[in-house]
Amino acid sequence: xxxxxxxxxxxxxxxxxxxxxxxxxxxxxxxxxxxxxxxxxxxxxxxxxxxxxxxxxxxxxxxxxxxxxxxxxxxxxxxxxxxxxxxxxxxxxxxxxxxxxxxxxxxxxxxxxxxxxxxxxxxxxxxxxxxxxxxxxxxxxxxxxxxxxxxxxxxxxxxxxxxxxxxxxxxxxxxxxxxxxxxxxxxxxxxxxxxxxxxxxxxxxxxxx
Numbered sequence: 001x002x003x004x005x006x007x008x009x010x011x012x013x014x015x016x017x018x019x020x021x022x023x024x025x026x027x028x029x030x031x032x033x034x035x036x037x038x039x040x041x042x043x044x045x046x047x048x049x050x051x052x053x054x055x056x057x058x059x060x061x062x063x064x065x066x067x068x069x070x071x072x073x074x075x076x077x078x079x080x081x082x083x084x085x086x087x088x089x090x091x092x093x094x095x096x097x098x099x100x101x102x103x104x105x106x107x108x109x110x111x112x113x114x115x116x117x118x119x120x121x122x123x124x125x126x127x128x129x130x131x132x133x134x135x136x137x138x139x140x141x142x143x144x145x146x147x148x149x150x151x152x153x154x155x156x157x158x159x160x161x162x163x164x165x166x167x168x169x170x171x172x173x174x175x176x177x178x179x180x181x182x183x184x185x186x187x188x189x190x191x192x193x194x195x196x197x198x199x200x201x202x203x204x205x206x207x208x209x
Contacts, residue, residue, distance in 0.1 A: 002119035005048035005076065006032045007039045007066065009057045017052075020108050027115060036062045040069060048076045050099075050119050052111070055082040055089060061202055067096040077118050086198020088139055090125075100124025139199045140178060147174050149200055152191045 004027055008014040014032045022029040030046045033039035035057055043051070055063035063080050070078065079100035080093050093101045099118040102111060114124035140148065143164075150160045157168040157175075164171070175187065184190050194200050 002027050002050055002115060003030045003046070003048045004028065004115060005030055005039070005042055005046060005051050007034070007051055007053040007057070007063070008032070008081070009034045009054065017111075021052075021112065021115070024112055027112070036065050036069075039066055043070065043076060050115055051076050051078045052081055052115065053078055055080050055084070056201075064092055064096060064202075067093075067098055072097045079114055079118055079124055084198060084201060086201060087137070088198035088202055092202065094125070137182065137197060139197070139202065140194075144174060144178060145194075145199060145202075147171060148178070148190060148194045151175070151187050152194070152200070
């Protein structure tokens with residue numbers, strides 16, 4: 001019997017999925033959590049073998065935080081579950097030791113198959129996911145992501161400099177380095193690339209920091 005904990009901040013989704021998966025003869029849904037703290041608490045109390053964990057929890061990439069805090073030797077194996085098909089998300093999942101990555105468009109049969117494979121010690125990354133993870137571009141630093149996020153919000157170099165405590169010339173240099181690194185020609189291309197790769201979704205919006 002595979003002991004499963006579901007982590008999702010949408011109660012209706014978590015409960016509905018739990019009811020469907022709990023019908024399987026070899027899967028026992030031992031609990032449901034809606035945030036990082038509760039998930040980690042239930043891991044300690046219920047000792048699940050597998051976590052099916054949403055990446056975005058309360059508008060933050062909480063699934064990655066859970067992965068970072070779990071022991072890969074004695075803790076449960078984690079299948080990340082996401083609405084976002086971002087190369088950066090797949091890459092981060094692999095780096096942090098996830099056992100699988102599923103999109104929320106997956107059917108129940110696919111989810112059940114992934115849980116069984118991971119519960120048996122295998123992985124639930126398909127070939128496309130592994131290729132995307134391996135081919136994902138190296139993301140900018142946290143500081144550079146803040147610059148890109150503020151560029152996306154329409155801030156000028158002077159405004160970004162004031163916000164981040166650097167000179168406008170320093171901001172301009174940072175943006176030019178990003179242009180060279182990724183072969184870009186404009187601020188619009190930079191923002192488009194960051195959104196397509198999922199880099200900005202990996203961190204809190206700069207304006208909210």
